[in-house]
Structures are given as structure tokens and as C-alpha cells.
Amino acid sequence: MTAKVAYTDVEAGTELPTRAFPVDRERLVRYAGASGDFNPIHWNERFAKDVGLPDVIAHGMFTMAEAVRVVTDWAGDPGSLVEYGVRFTKPVVVPDDGEGAVIEVAAKVGAKLDDEARTVQVDLTVTSAGQKVLSMSRAVVRLA
């Protein structure tokens, strides 16, 4: 495991580069196929509305996969991730309007956890259409 960011170079409060990940219906179909999660709320508008959703919504696990890219791209080695957890609070609604939705991710070092293991906690803020879609979203990563 070889992260490219050194533990000694970060402090609590260090901000990671902010990212925006677009998501449209095609992306959800691809994710359904690759993940094996074919729940129709993620691709069938009629079904989604029948069960009370405003429209088709993204897989929570898709949003979780996008959000952590901010951490793995920053650290350089995705294998340096020690822990990653989220709570799904609001769905990412993906309209079929030629544009879809955007998942916006901001992140900062919340705490330096262990000087010997060189682990830090990264706190993520994940929103779509101005709404927080994940909460308690945290990663622990081992730095160089």
C-alpha cells in the first residue's frame, strides 16, 4: 500500500479537492448490470412513481461508490482505505431530461487518528440538487 499523500503533510481541516459526478439513466443501467442490483426503482419511472418516489433514483451504493473517489484519488492508492461508512438519508433523483443529476462531494480531514499507523479520518459532505444525500459519511485512510 503506497498512498501518495504523506501523513505529516496533512492536518485536521485539510481540504480534499471537491468533485462533481454526473449521473444519468444510462449510468444507472450500467451500474445495475455491473452490480447485479436490478431493483426497478433505479430504471423504471412508472414503477418508481407507483411506490411513491418522485422519479427514478440512483442506487445508494452508486452514490457511495462515487463519493469515495474523492478519497481514493487523493490518497492515490485505493488499497490504503481502511474503513468507509455512510448513511443513506435522501435519494439522488435522476430525471430523464437529457441532463440527469449531479452528485457533489466535498471532503476534509476530520482528525489524525494514529501517528504510528498514519491513519486519518476524512469527513465527506455529499449533496445532490442542494440536498444532503449521505450523512455520517466517513472514511479512514492510511497515508504514506
Place this chain on the structure above:
Amino acid sequence: MALDQSFVGRTYPPTRPFEVGREKIREFAAAIGDTNPAYTDPEAAKALGHAEVIAPPTFVFTITFQEAEQVVQDPKLGLDYDRVVHRDQKFTYVRPVRAGDLLSVTSTIDSIKSLAGNEVVGVRGEVHDADGDLVVIVHTTLVARAAEGA
């Protein structure tokens, strides 16, 4: 209807091994749009100290979630699966999943709680490789929302 608390601590038999292939990892990385070469290029993975291409962090959920679903669909547990939503997800990694892994999942019901009529079930999946070594622990919390008028 309250769920049967005696299910807390119940462990289900390990699944048959799932073989992680390079192309499945490539497909998953492409689906999430993640171009990190550690997922697709064995040389890039080696440069980072990995013996093989590794999988994106959430990839392992594609292996564990079907097992977690089966556990909570155990009719004796009594969960109304039509009302279930995924509330929390957490991974604790010993090492990244990599191509060539033969992974087996052992699921345990960690907790059953009732909160304002919602049934909250925590399932822990321990993922082991062919040598029996722990690779990752996957914590999945599912909520069955209270039926309307209940």
C-alpha cells in the same frame, strides 16, 4: 409486528466461493466511471504494492448484498421485505479485494431494533479468502418502514 429477538447473533453458513475476475472488476470500475489504473492495469497495481488489480472499495457489496437479502428474507424472521430500505453501509478492510480472490461470505444478524414502528436490522458479512483469512467486514443496516396505519 415486532421481530423475533432470538435471531440476534444468528450466523448463517458461509456462501460458496465467489471468484473475483479481472474483467468483472473492469466492468464495475467502468460502471462507476472510475478510471484509477489500479483497477484495470496489473502493472499499475503492482507499482502500488498489490499482487493483482484490486477492486473499487464498494465492489464487495455486489457479493455480500444477495446474502444479506437472503438473511433478512428468512420467513421465520418475519420482516416485511417489500418495505425494506438500505439505511447504513460500512466496510472495514483488512486488505483490498483483488482479482483471483475466491471469496466466501459468512453473515450474522448483529442487531434487531424497533424505532417508532420501524424495524431496524443490522447484518454483518465477514468475507474470507480461500486461505480462510479475513479480507473485509461488511456492515449493512436495513430498515422495514412501519406500515401505514399500523
